[in-house]
Each structure stands twice: as C-alpha cells, then as structure tokens.
Amino acid sequence: MKLLFLKSLRTIRFNKIRYLGALVLIILSSALFTAFRTSGYSISNSLDAFWQEHRLADASFEINDNAGVNRFKSQDEELLEQYFDHAEKRYYADIKQNGVTLRLFSITEKLNIYQLKKGQAPQSSNQVLLDQSFADYHKIKINDHITINQHQAVVSGFFALPDYITVSANQNNITNDSDIFGLVLVKDINYWTDLYKTEYLVGLEGEKSYAQKDQIFKDFKQALQKRGYTPINWLESDLNSRVTSARGDISGFIEIGQILPIFILLVACFMLAIILNRQLLGEENVMGTLYAVGYAKKELLIHYLFLPFLLIALGTAVGGLSGYAFARALALIELSRYNFPVIVYAYNPLDMLIIFGIAFAMILPVMFFVVLNALKQPPLELMRGRGRRAKVSKIEKTAKIENLRFGLKFFIRDILRNFGRHMIMFLGMVISGMLLMIGLGILNSVNNIDNDIKKTYQYQHIYSFDSEIKFDQNEKGDDYFESIALAQFDGQYLKTNLRFVDADFKGITQRDKKTGKTIDYSTMIVSYSTAKHLGVKTGDKIKIIHKSLPFDDWEYEVEIISDYVLGDVIFFPKDILIEEFNKTYNTSFDNIYNVIISKTVLPDMEEADYTDIYDYLSKTIDQVLGALIAAILIIGVSAVLVAVALVYIIMDLVLEENKYNIALFKMFGYSSAKVNSLILNGGILFAAVGLILSYPLDLWFIGYILNRFTQGMSVMVNPVISWWTALIAFLAAATVYGLSRALAARRIAKVPIGEALKNNEQ
Incomplete structure (x- = not known):
C-alpha cells in the first residue's frame, strides 16, 4: 500500500493543474453552501428566538364604540381575558413633520416587547429609542438630538419591534420606508402628544392550528359586536407583511444557497470523471503490472478512488471554513432590507458534513463506475494498452464517411470516439452558460417590473383611508x-x-x-x-x-x-x-x-395616507436589486471560474490524447493553422449547443430564484433575458474558449515530431 500511496502523490504532482481546477470548484461550492446556510439560518433562528422571547402578539386591533371612542369601557375589558391568555394596551401616534412620519409607541411589557439593540432604555420623558434602519438612513447617532412634534428628544439608543421587521406605515407594504417613516419608542407618550390612539395586543398560549385560532378570533369579534364595539385595523401576525415578508425571504435565501453549489458540484463531477478516465487510459500498463505482481482489484480500486476522496475532503474542509468566514458579509444581503433584531451567528459543523455528504454522493459513485470499468479488463490486456486504442463504434462502422474530405472525417470520428468527453463539455457549458446569464438575467427581470407597473397602473396617485x-x-x-x-x-x-x-x-x-x-x-x-x-x-x-x-x-x-x-x-x-x-x-x-x-x-x-405607486414599486425594485447585487457578483465570479476551469482542463486532455496525431500531422507537412483546426475544433459544436440550450433553462431558473427570493413580497417576477444579456454571456464564454484555444495552440506548437515515433503499446 505504501507503493500505491507514493504513486498517488506522483500522480498529483504530474496532474496538479487538472486536479487543482476540480479542487477550486469543490471549494467554491462548499464555501457558498456553508456561507448561505450559516447566514440564512443565523438570521432565521435569531428571528424565531426574537419573536418567541419578545412575545410577538397573535393579533392586534383597535376598536370604536357607538360614540366613536377608541378604547374599551372598564367593565368590558374582561372580554380580553375571556378569549385570550395575554392581552395588553399599546398607545401610538403618528407625528408628521418635514415629509417624514414618526410613529411613536409606548413601552409594552407582555406582548410585542422591544429589543434594545444599542444604547440604553429611555430614563426620562425626553429620551427616545429609534429603529436602527431609520437611524442609519438619516445618519442619526446615539445622543443626537432630534425634534418630535416641536419637542427636543435625545436618542438614547436603537431598538427593534417583533411586529415591525419591515419598517413601513402600511402593513401591506413589503419594503422598508426608512426614508419617510420611522419608529420611536417613548417612555411617556403624553409628553409628546395628546392625540394618540389605543391598540390592543392579544396572544394565545400553546400550539394551536390555524383553524383553532381563526375560530377564537371570529368568536371574539362577534362578542365585540354584541357589546357595541366595531373592531378596526384587525391584523393577525400571520397576515402582517411587516413580519411575513422577512420570514419568506429568509427561507428563499437559504434555498438559493443550497441550489447554486449543486450546479458547481455537477461541473466538478463531470471534470473529475473525464480526468480520471484519461488518467486510467494512460496508466493501463501500470495497472496491468500491479495486477500481475499481486495487487487485488479492491486495492487498486481504493488507490484510484483515493484522489477523488482526498479532493472532496480537502475541498469541503477549506470551502466550509471559508464559508463560515464569509457568512457575516453575505448576511448583509438580507440585513440591509429589514430592521432585524441582534443576529447571533451560529457556526454549525454539521453544514460541512452535509456538503461533504452531497459531494461524496455525487462524485464518488461516478468515480467508482469509471475505475471499475477500467479494471474489468484482464492484466494482459491492460499491459498491452488495448484501452488506448481507438474503439470503432457501430455508428462509425455504418456511417459512410470514407468519401468525405479528411478534415470532416477526422471531426466526425473525434466526436464518435470521444463522445463521453464531448458530452461533458456540453453539460459543463450548459451549466456555465446558465451561471454566466443568471446575474444579468436577474437584473433584466427585476427591471422589467417597471414595464409591468406602467402597463398595469394607469393612475399612480393612491390615497388610503385605513380603517375609515x-x-x-x-x-x-x-x-x-x-x-x-x-x-x-x-x-x-x-x-x-x-x-x-x-x-x-x-x-x-x-x-x-x-x-x-x-x-x-x-x-x-x-x-x-x-x-x-x-x-x-x-x-x-x-x-x-x-x-x-x-x-x-x-x-x-x-x-x-x-x-x-x-x-x-x-x-x-x-x-x-x-x-x-x-x-x-x-x-x-x-x-x-x-x-x-x-x-x-x-x-x-x-386625512389619507398617500402613496405614489410608481415611486413605491420603483423603490421596491431598488431594494431587491440592492439585496441581489452581492448574490449576482458571487454568481458571476462562480460562472467565470467554472467556465475557465472546465474549458482549460478539456483542452488539456484533448492535447494529451492527441500528441501522437499532432506529431504525425506535422510529419506529413500540415500547417500549424490546419493542425490547430483539426485538433481543437471537435469541441466547438458541443460548446455552442450547450450555451444555446442554457438560455431556455436559465429563463426557468431565474424565475425560480427570483420568486423564491421575493416570496415574502407576494409579487411574481416574470423572468426575462434580453438579447444583449445573452450576447454578453456568449461573448464571455467565447472569450474564455478562445483564450484556452490560444493557449492550447501554443502547446501544440511545442509538440515534437518525435512523438510520432514513440511506441505507445508497451
């Protein structure tokens, strides 16, 4: 076994570029997987803990009686205790000044309890807390002074509320309105205004199905009406867009982070399959000799699977650790969109084991099949190198290509005799093309919403009267x-x-x-x-x-x-x-x-809340694009790395397989351009078809990504890839292919004519 181990190290040394390309892809996929999962689940778990510990109310509402009074009579407050396990009043008031609305809230102790993110709680009446997103947008710092309803306020800190993850005046809005709307937590609301309203927060204990909750709410509303109260602004937490949009987006964010690495692992799997297959063909005489001196098939199988296993283990370890380091930066994609509570980052080693298991399950079975297929030959056949001989398929035998010109015959035979390699090029270019177009395709699709807005909304100025x-x-x-x-x-x-x-x-x-x-x-x-x-x-x-x-x-x-x-x-x-x-x-x-x-x-x-629907939806687009920019850059870099690694390794294998043919062509006096054309043109057809097929597949995939990412926003994004986006992707792929071809042409020029005189059959 020591001999086989030393041989493995020698193989790595002589094929380091090829295996390094595959290793880079495994590292990249592992890094993206752990980064998305770490950041996504950290945000999700922090949110769940926040809602539980700070008691997100199951519903909030206001009431009006026949006299228009906004609160219960003292004798009717027992209705709250009768139907709910927890109930609490919360006072609020909207202060409009200088084009900005500040919503003041009183402090609650039972439900929708605030979280202090920075600073200290208000100690006096003139001290207030601001929501972090509003403060960041308006560049307000702790201990700054702001004016609220002609009173001077001291900002003592920043806070988050369980029912205002999205900071918006309208509970149907799906994006932060921090430019024109902010939350303020005050110790005594009477100090700031007398014109405040009362809303009631209610909560239920234990696990209850939606149907059970709904029945309780219906019974309570009927009881209110019997006593002369009309419930208004009724809002259940499950229907509150300020809560549900964040919850939906995070789950979509995590799902995207688990799909993209799979695509990259597929390319790595294709690459390793063809690399190992070529290595086995080149080592048939070595395998035959090892067979002959007493090594068992099991030992040789373990030996040849050692390298893929090493790449998987090393790639997932390095990629996993890199992903953990990158998780906080990636989380900014989501953190920039909401007023989240303090996020506690949890680095779960299980994520590395999961991506290791996925890579193991995808790559090793393919490698096992490749190695087992090579080892099924008897030792004598292996030592004679029969596997390196060109295998003429039935299709080639029945195809009448003898009368074709030599260049076309060579092209057809190359495809038929190396169909597996060309299929890997095809599948690899499909995935690479998809990754190349995804980034700009997402931009096209999101920007296309602007066309949907203008086409749909003939009137743009909307005035809402809320509960009135x-x-x-x-x-x-x-x-x-x-x-x-x-x-x-x-x-x-x-x-x-x-x-x-x-x-x-x-x-x-x-x-x-x-x-x-x-x-x-x-x-x-x-x-x-x-x-x-x-x-x-x-x-x-x-x-x-x-x-x-x-x-x-x-x-x-x-x-x-x-x-x-x-x-x-x-x-x-x-x-x-x-x-x-x-x-x-x-x-x-x-x-x-x-x-x-x-x-x-x-x-x-x-008296009405005003919305310019064009401005609102344009702001929604900007926020989505802002959140997606980092993801688009990640996908773009991944696409370039995948394309470069794939094409370079395929070209490298083509050259190694055709050294004898290259030398022979040179001996017969073929020009350099003709030799390059014969050797390098075989993969162009498959690369081009792969890129073309990637276009319709990308339309589906972009639609899936965007509608998972925006699922909490209740909108549908129609996937669009403009002609110039497709052109840029094709030009990028063509540039990578062209550069790899140019490098390969330089290596072809260095192949000596003496290669044709070597006897390849030992």
Whole structure:
C-alpha cells in the first residue's frame, strides 16, 4: 500500500493543474453552501428566538364604540381575558413633520416587547429609542438630538419591534420606508402628544392550528359586536407583511444557497470523471503490472478512488471554513432590507458534513463506475494498452464517411470516439452558460417590473383611508374598497388583498393571461401571482376567509386569471360588497370605498395616507436589486471560474490524447493553422449547443430564484433575458474558449515530431 500511496502523490504532482481546477470548484461550492446556510439560518433562528422571547402578539386591533371612542369601557375589558391568555394596551401616534412620519409607541411589557439593540432604555420623558434602519438612513447617532412634534428628544439608543421587521406605515407594504417613516419608542407618550390612539395586543398560549385560532378570533369579534364595539385595523401576525415578508425571504435565501453549489458540484463531477478516465487510459500498463505482481482489484480500486476522496475532503474542509468566514458579509444581503433584531451567528459543523455528504454522493459513485470499468479488463490486456486504442463504434462502422474530405472525417470520428468527453463539455457549458446569464438575467427581470407597473397602473396617485370607510359619491378619481382575506384552496392558505371595484374602473388595466385581451371588472378576477402562489387554475373553486370584514366565508369559482403580477390580489365587482354590507348592517348605501386612485395629485387629502405607486414599486425594485447585487457578483465570479476551469482542463486532455496525431500531422507537412483546426475544433459544436440550450433553462431558473427570493413580497417576477444579456454571456464564454484555444495552440506548437515515433503499446 505504501507503493500505491507514493504513486498517488506522483500522480498529483504530474496532474496538479487538472486536479487543482476540480479542487477550486469543490471549494467554491462548499464555501457558498456553508456561507448561505450559516447566514440564512443565523438570521432565521435569531428571528424565531426574537419573536418567541419578545412575545410577538397573535393579533392586534383597535376598536370604536357607538360614540366613536377608541378604547374599551372598564367593565368590558374582561372580554380580553375571556378569549385570550395575554392581552395588553399599546398607545401610538403618528407625528408628521418635514415629509417624514414618526410613529411613536409606548413601552409594552407582555406582548410585542422591544429589543434594545444599542444604547440604553429611555430614563426620562425626553429620551427616545429609534429603529436602527431609520437611524442609519438619516445618519442619526446615539445622543443626537432630534425634534418630535416641536419637542427636543435625545436618542438614547436603537431598538427593534417583533411586529415591525419591515419598517413601513402600511402593513401591506413589503419594503422598508426608512426614508419617510420611522419608529420611536417613548417612555411617556403624553409628553409628546395628546392625540394618540389605543391598540390592543392579544396572544394565545400553546400550539394551536390555524383553524383553532381563526375560530377564537371570529368568536371574539362577534362578542365585540354584541357589546357595541366595531373592531378596526384587525391584523393577525400571520397576515402582517411587516413580519411575513422577512420570514419568506429568509427561507428563499437559504434555498438559493443550497441550489447554486449543486450546479458547481455537477461541473466538478463531470471534470473529475473525464480526468480520471484519461488518467486510467494512460496508466493501463501500470495497472496491468500491479495486477500481475499481486495487487487485488479492491486495492487498486481504493488507490484510484483515493484522489477523488482526498479532493472532496480537502475541498469541503477549506470551502466550509471559508464559508463560515464569509457568512457575516453575505448576511448583509438580507440585513440591509429589514430592521432585524441582534443576529447571533451560529457556526454549525454539521453544514460541512452535509456538503461533504452531497459531494461524496455525487462524485464518488461516478468515480467508482469509471475505475471499475477500467479494471474489468484482464492484466494482459491492460499491459498491452488495448484501452488506448481507438474503439470503432457501430455508428462509425455504418456511417459512410470514407468519401468525405479528411478534415470532416477526422471531426466526425473525434466526436464518435470521444463522445463521453464531448458530452461533458456540453453539460459543463450548459451549466456555465446558465451561471454566466443568471446575474444579468436577474437584473433584466427585476427591471422589467417597471414595464409591468406602467402597463398595469394607469393612475399612480393612491390615497388610503385605513380603517375609515367612505360612503359618499366620490368625484375626485376612481375609488375602490380594499380588505385583507385568506384564500384557501386544496388545504393551502394565502394572504390576499380583496379589491372591490366598479365595472368601469380605469385605474388599473389587466389582460386575460390566456388570451391577452383587456378585461373589465364585471366578474371575479384572480391575479396571476395569486393563482401561481395558490396553485389554482380557471374553473377551480376557492374559499375567501374575510379578515377585515365581518362576513361569512365566500366560495367562488375562478373565472379569469389576469396578467397582474404586482401582488396577491383578487378583484371583485363592487356591487357584491355593497349588497353584502347593506344586508349585514341593514343599510342602503350606494357606494363604499376606502381608497381613491387618481391620475393627478389631489388637494385637501391630508386625512389619507398617500402613496405614489410608481415611486413605491420603483423603490421596491431598488431594494431587491440592492439585496441581489452581492448574490449576482458571487454568481458571476462562480460562472467565470467554472467556465475557465472546465474549458482549460478539456483542452488539456484533448492535447494529451492527441500528441501522437499532432506529431504525425506535422510529419506529413500540415500547417500549424490546419493542425490547430483539426485538433481543437471537435469541441466547438458541443460548446455552442450547450450555451444555446442554457438560455431556455436559465429563463426557468431565474424565475425560480427570483420568486423564491421575493416570496415574502407576494409579487411574481416574470423572468426575462434580453438579447444583449445573452450576447454578453456568449461573448464571455467565447472569450474564455478562445483564450484556452490560444493557449492550447501554443502547446501544440511545442509538440515534437518525435512523438510520432514513440511506441505507445508497451
């Protein structure tokens, strides 16, 4: 065994470039795997611990009684204790100044308890805590002075709230609004304003199914109505986008980090297979000699599997440690998007074992098959080097290529006799091409949302009245009523926004996803993103479980699926809402709305929350792109490394296999250009076809990545790869191929004619 070990070291020394290329890919895949998992699970586990330890409320709500009072009478507060295990008041007020809204919160002790991230808790009435993301955006530091409602405040520290991971005034918004909205925690809210509101936080103990929670909430709402209270701004934690968007994004982030390394490992597997196969062909006489002197097949099998095993062990160890070191930097992709609590980074050695197991399971079986296939020959045949002889396949025998010109015959025979090597080039270029196009393809797809915005939203100025319902005949613009609901289909639940619009509504234009025709609003319309996330198609029946409206559950058949991708939305004719509302409350209203959408900015709308939908969605795009830039760079660097390593090693193997032919061509007087063409052109066809096939595969993969990464944002991103992106990817691949070809041509020039005189059969 000592002899075999020394031979392994000698093999590494003489083939170090080839094995180094494979090692680099294993290191890269392991580093990405451990970095994504470490950063992703550290954020996820820190969030889960934060929500548990700081008691994320199961629901929050406000109330109004018949007199318009915003809180319970003292004798009715027992309702909270009757239905919930924990309940607490929280006071809040929105202070608008200089184009910025500051939402002041009182300190709670039972539910939605804040976490102090830096500094110290407020000790006096004029000391406040700011959310970290708002402070970072506005460059506010601890001990700085800020003005709040004409009072001077001292920033004593930064904090995070369990129900405001996304810092946004609107609970339906999916991106941080830290430029115009911030959270402030105060010791005494009366010191800052008298115009504050009361919201109630409630929590349930123990594990309860969604159906159990929903029933408790329904019973509680009915009890409120019996006592003359109307619940408003009802918000369950499972439906709060400020919470769910972060939860969904993190799971998508982790999943992406587990897919990309698999692609790179596939390329490494292909490369090692062809490297080892070529090595075995070159060492047939050595294998035969070792057989003859008494080494068993098992010993030789272990010997030839030692190198792949060493590469896997070394690559996963070095890559795993590098990934741990890189995890904090990678986490910034997510940390920049939310107001997370303090993240505790946990480095789990199990991640290295997992990627080692994946690499082991992918690479070693292939290597085992390659080695076993070589060792099945008897010792005498191995010593004679029969495996190095060209094997004429049945296809080549039946193909009538004798009358073709020599260059074409050589090209066809090279493909038929080295089909395995060419297939590895093909598969490798498919994966390399996908990686090359992914980065710019993601940019194309996200930027294409801007086209969807302009195509869909004809009016851009939106005024929302939150909990206030309007019943007058609005003449300022188109109006609609929006509420939160759950859509249920086949055991799946999806948070959706219901929009009740008039039949002639013009603010939003939609087209039938199948026919492409513009549709009106006289029937139920399910947005494409809703249909995709819920898994429904035309003709399916879905249940609508209302959360903002006191209606029984509805069941509707999906009539039309539109091309709307900017949120999980279901559109209904407003007549349905008016009829149901009048029946429930015994009224006779002709119009109901809580949102106005207009082409122009409307005057005298201070009571409403204003959103420029173009600016809001553009900001969403910017935040997504900002978060993805690092990932795009990682993918781009990975693509270049994969392409360079793959093409260089394939070229190196081609030269080694054809030394005899190169010398023979030179002996017959072929020019250098002709020799280069004969030897190096065999792989061009497979490389080109691989790159072309990577385009449609990349469209699917980009769509998968983006919609996993943005799953908490409830939008659907249509994958797009522009022609110039494809051109850049093809040019990059062609450049790598061309440089490798140029290096190979220089090595061809150095092959001596004497190679043709060597006897390759020992």
